[in-house]
Amino acid sequence: MRGREPEAADADLVSRLNDFFTRAVTFPDPHTPGVHPRPHQATFGWTSEQPYIEHASDPGRALALFLLAYLDHHGLALEAATRTDDHPDPQPVSEGRPSAREAEGGEAPAELVERVLGICGQHYAAVTGTNSDLWDHESREVVGIALRTVRMAERDAYPQTLETYLHEHRARLERLWQRYGPDGMFAGEVVLINLPGCFVLCERIDNSPLWLEGMWLQEGQEETALERFHDSWLYDTSDKDGGR
Template sequence: MGGTVYGDRAAAAIQQVTSLLDSAGVAPEKTQELLALIQAGALEGAQGDVLELAEQPPEKSAAPALHGWVAAVQAAAAELAHIADRTIARARPAARPTAPAALPAHSSSTPIDEAPQKQVEQVLAMAERIFTELTGRTDYSREASLEILPVVLTAIAAEDQADYIAQLEAFATRNRDWLAELYRKYGPGGDLAELDRSGLTEQPESIVICERLDAAPLWLQGVWDGESEGSMLERFAQLWKFGCDTPRPPQPSKAR
């Protein structure tokens, strides 16, 4: 009964919001995408509530029953994430012209078309060292790193490229506990590994992606959309921003 009531109210609310946005001159496809984002966000919230159930098994549960409870909760949470992704995918046009990468709002930021190979190798070496220290793993795909990292590095201003390795190391030191929890929970073998369908927690370049998600998320999204599947970054960004419980230290202000 409750589902039907809320379903009817939701349908009426969607119709009202659609009418209001239409009156305001918002394009129908944009309205659908906005509504889909709201719906997907609600699903993400529900996913968090479901995951909390894993820590609240029925009282006096035997070990096999407890394992089954946790597995069922994780499966339900994963399916909610799948539904959220499908909700967004259905609302977006099948093909969309590539938009120029969104630069940070700083007049002194100079974009680059391509990161020098030497820079790619040096940043990857630093990322590999940090990743191995945090995870103990060396079984990542370096080939995949050499495909993804050059794209990510174009979201760094030309003026910042020379000092970026030091910036990345400082970022990893500052956020070490948060990064460690991210890989422990969502990386291979983690309790919630099935929730990371991006595959990025398996790769050292994910550290660079995390740093850019903090420093220049719109710029990163812009360069990423031109080269890779957008949902991969979106899913990983959700894990990075909201998937860990470790307190994060204050983040430095963006000087540039």
């Protein structure tokens, strides 16, 4: 967890997750012989109705913090549920303003999709020498899915982020095309290489692979196509000395 701790983590939330992981994962059955929490690892708490014992452990806390950091990395968050008996009439979300949970992972504006598609197209043409007449709506669909994995707060700056990324990884992109393009040794093995939109997938694979994989499957895309592209980009574009 060192260097990955979530900022300002809610102490009560960490405590409850620690309790869960301690009970369910690290010491699932402390009442039987074998490994179990040491006596000092059980701390006492109190609810409005009855006392309870909260089990805590260093592994449980590490797992709790890792879960929170993982969710934060993918733009997700745990929110306390509202008790209906306390608030029978919860306030609805303002019209036209989705909640944070709904916003993250939502469809990107058409203008952003077009800008990113244009950037991909320019770099794709420079790397492959192909004509834009060969491109179709499938590339736009790929870009749309990839942009769902860009956090809302980062979307305005994302075109420039992608532009910089593609410039910095030009050599890797060229090697990818040389090996998997129509004249390459492995031609036909990676179908996504034929779409200019695949260049945005390279950036997402490097920076948000799990979220991309989940969104890809959620949108009903072929899992194998992304898997092969993922492996080709990560493991078959290094230079001779093994650098990426």
